[in-house]
Amino acid sequence: xxxPQYQELKALAQEHLLDFLPEIDPKSSTLYEAxxxxxxxxxxxxxxxLVLASCRFAGGDVISALPYACAMEYIHTYSxxxxxxxxxxxxxxxxxxxxxxxxxxxxxxILAGDGLLSCAFEAMNKDKLxxxxxxxxxxxxxxxxxxxSKGAGCRGMVAGQVADVEVENRPCSKELLDYIHINxxxxxxxxxxxxxxxxxxxxxKMLNDLTSYGEAIGLAFQIxxxxxxxxxxxxxxxxxxxxxAEQGKxxxxxxHGMDASMARLTELTERAIALMEPxxxxxxxxxxxxxxxxxxxx
Amino acid sequence: xxxPQYQELKALAQEHLLDFLPEIDPKSSTLYEAxxxxxxxxxxxxxxxLVLASCRFAGGDVISALPYACAMEYIHTYSxxxxxxxxxxxxxxxxxxxxxxxxxxxxxxILAGDGLLSCAFEAMNKDKLxxxxxxxxxxxxxxxxxxxSKGAGCRGMVAGQVADVEVENRPCSKELLDYIHINxxxxxxxxxxxxxxxxxxxxxKMLNDLTSYGEAIGLAFQIxxxxxxxxxxxxxxxxxxxxxAEQGKxxxxxxHGMDASMARLTELTERAIALMEPxxxxxxxxxxxxxxxxxxxx
Numbered sequence: 001x002x003x004p005q006y007q008e009l010k011a012l013a014q015e016h017l018l019d020f021l022p023e024i025d026p027k028s029s030t031l032y033e034a035x036x037x038x039x040x041x042x043x044x045x046x047x048x049x050l051v052l053a054s055c056r057f058a059g060g061d062v063i064s065a066l067p068y069a070c071a072m073e074y075i076h077t078y079s080x081x082x083x084x085x086x087x088x089x090x091x092x093x094x095x096x097x098x099x100x101x102x103x104x105x106x107x108x109x110i111l112a113g114d115g116l117l118s119c120a121f122e123a124m125n126k127d128k129l130x131x132x133x134x135x136x137x138x139x140x141x142x143x144x145x146x147x148x149s150k151g152a153g154c155r156g157m158v159a160g161q162v163a164d165v166e167v168e169n170r171p172c173s174k175e176l177l178d179y180i181h182i183n184x185x186x187x188x189x190x191x192x193x194x195x196x197x198x199x200x201x202x203x204x205k206m207l208n209d210l211t212s213y214g215e216a217i218g219l220a221f222q223i224x225x226x227x228x229x230x231x232x233x234x235x236x237x238x239x240x241x242x243x244x245a246e247q248g249k250x251x252x253x254x255x256h257g258m259d260a261s262m263a264r265l266t267e268l269t270e271r272a273i274a275l276m277e278p279x280x281x282x283x284x285x286x287x288x289x290x291x292x293x294x295x296x297x298x
Numbered sequence: 299x300x301x302p303q304y305q306e307l308k309a310l311a312q313e314h315l316l317d318f319l320p321e322i323d324p325k326s327s328t329l330y331e332a333x334x335x336x337x338x339x340x341x342x343x344x345x346x347x348l349v350l351a352s353c354r355f356a357g358g359d360v361i362s363a364l365p366y367a368c369a370m371e372y373i374h375t376y377s378x379x380x381x382x383x384x385x386x387x388x389x390x391x392x393x394x395x396x397x398x399x400x401x402x403x404x405x406x407x408i409l410a411g412d413g414l415l416s417c418a419f420e421a422m423n424k425d426k427l428x429x430x431x432x433x434x435x436x437x438x439x440x441x442x443x444x445x446x447s448k449g450a451g452c453r454g455m456v457a458g459q460v461a462d463v464e465v466e467n468r469p470c471s472k473e474l475l476d477y478i479h480i481n482x483x484x485x486x487x488x489x490x491x492x493x494x495x496x497x498x499x500x501x502x503k504m505l506n507d508l509t510s511y512g513e514a515i516g517l518a519f520q521i522x523x524x525x526x527x528x529x530x531x532x533x534x535x536x537x538x539x540x541x542x543a544e545q546g547k548x549x550x551x552x553x554h555g556m557d558a559s560m561a562r563l564t565e566l567t568e569r570a571i572a573l574m575e576p577x578x579x580x581x582x583x584x585x586x587x588x589x590x591x592x593x594x595x596x
Contacts (some may be wrong), residue, residue: 031452114376115456117415121447125440128440129444132437139431146420146426155322160321164408
């Protein structure tokens with residue numbers, strides 16, 4: 001996304017991405033290498049950017065939100081590493097590079113994923129140690145960490161992954177597909193936005209608006225992913241087209257048809273934009289982001 | 299362990315073990331089943347008991363420590379599920395029952411492990427939400443969660459797992475074996491004791507003593523495991539004897555010989571007991587525990 005605020009926040013998160021990993025003993029250096037390999041694969045860093053942008057939107061300082069923004073990226077990256085494993089999606093390529101287990105082996109990829117998830121929570125917990133005597137600063141951090149753990153867990157991303165695995169090669173209702181998309185993808189996007197809002201000190205009206213916005217772009221994001229899996233550009237995506245259908249995974253275009261998928265994407269995008277209208281100029285970034293996510297090529 | 303306090307605390311943790319899992323949607327019910335299957339496999343629940351016992355030792359209320367005690371068990375259980383996977387130890391049996399992936403498949407076992415680790419942090423984060431306006435109660439909980447995340451992560455258990463995987467079928471120094479044992483096993487035992495101490499409000503002298511005690515029994519615990527892998531009772535252990543050696547894993551008896559291993563186990567046990575001497579009657583549970591861990595058959 002060419003938006004300058006997106007570029008600024010992405011660059012900030014990227015610059016500090018490794019700062020919140022704990023110091024790892026050289027005897028376990030492969031762990032560090034494997035985690036770093038996937039962290040630095042050059043993704044969009046959408047979830048980190050959302051934490052930072054949402055924190056700023058609510059009036060907070062983006063620097064103070066960095067441990068949470070990077071933690072989101074650790075969690076997202078662990079989920080990709082595990083999702084690519086032979087026992088799951090069995091993908092050889094991710095963002096145009098060999099997947100983690102292709103480079104480091106399955107055992108190390110499993111442990112690198114476990115390590116990244118652990119690092120996310122360690123980073124957030126360590127950050128809180130700095131504010132042990134200041135309740136006004138500790139409280140938003142506790143709230144943010146809760147949002148992130150909820151979005152990543154068994155009422156969020158992991159629940160979505162499980163349903164996604166189980167539905168392969170089976171009949172899937174439209175309701176179940178929405179459940180999968182909302183949990184597998186939207187939950188973490190909503191968690192990023194809610195965490196940032198908590199860190200920035202949003203009031204409940206703003207938190208609700210941002211949550212609804214996050215839900216809309218989160219679902220739109222996954223529908224767009226499904227559409228790209230049918231009509232995307234392999235070279236841009238860095239992975240083969242049609243892999244979802246090949247794996248017997250239900251997608252939005254398969255269940256609803258391409259026209260209805262496009263229409264739903266537009267509807268969700270418009271809803272997200274409308275939610276940010278009342279915020280005027282301040283809401284411009286989030287409106288542009290919703291638009292970009294609907295027209296992106298990767 | 300027949301000690302009545304151990305039995306009491308183990309029963310308490312067992313009774314509440316599922317209470318801190320989030321409510322999981324029926325559409326992801328297999329996730330819940332897979333997590334529950336391994337959680338209820340009937341282990342010693344040592345790490346939960348340590349959180350509770352250490353909290354009580356420091357003067358705290360064990361009930362309030364339950365979310366942390368159960369979180370430790372979620373983390374320990376996830377580590378066993380992932381460790382048993384074909385890409386890692388490839389074990390078919392655990393505590394006399396088929397391992398998680400043998401029952402639920404590799405994909406679900408990976409996700410059940412991810413789910414349990416996430417649940418651990420969600421449970422601790424959710425508990426903190428109850429004390430958002432009371433710094434005196436929030437602070438010990440933040441400290442406890444930090445200890446647990448550190449022990450479970452890349453300066454703790456995951457680091458030990460990685461070194462353990464990498465050392466297979468390679469020459470291993472005594473120093474490296476100690477590093478593996480301390481990180482793979484002792485780190486979580488120390489984390490349990492330190493978390494409980496924080497929750498109970500231990501002063502720094504007591505925290506230091508408990509930490510040293512935890513380090514001693516943690517290393518002793520793994521040496522005893524290595525010894526049992528040579529001369530244990532398969533029926534009691536619920537898994538085949540000699541599997542470490544068969545997998546080319548260095549163990550204490552292989553590197554140091556059986557006599558030196560026994561001597562080190564005794565030395566560490568005596569050190570642990572000595573650390574608890576100054577606490578008189580109050581330290582009796584921890585002294586008995588150290589003794590039990592050295593003579594246990596499973």
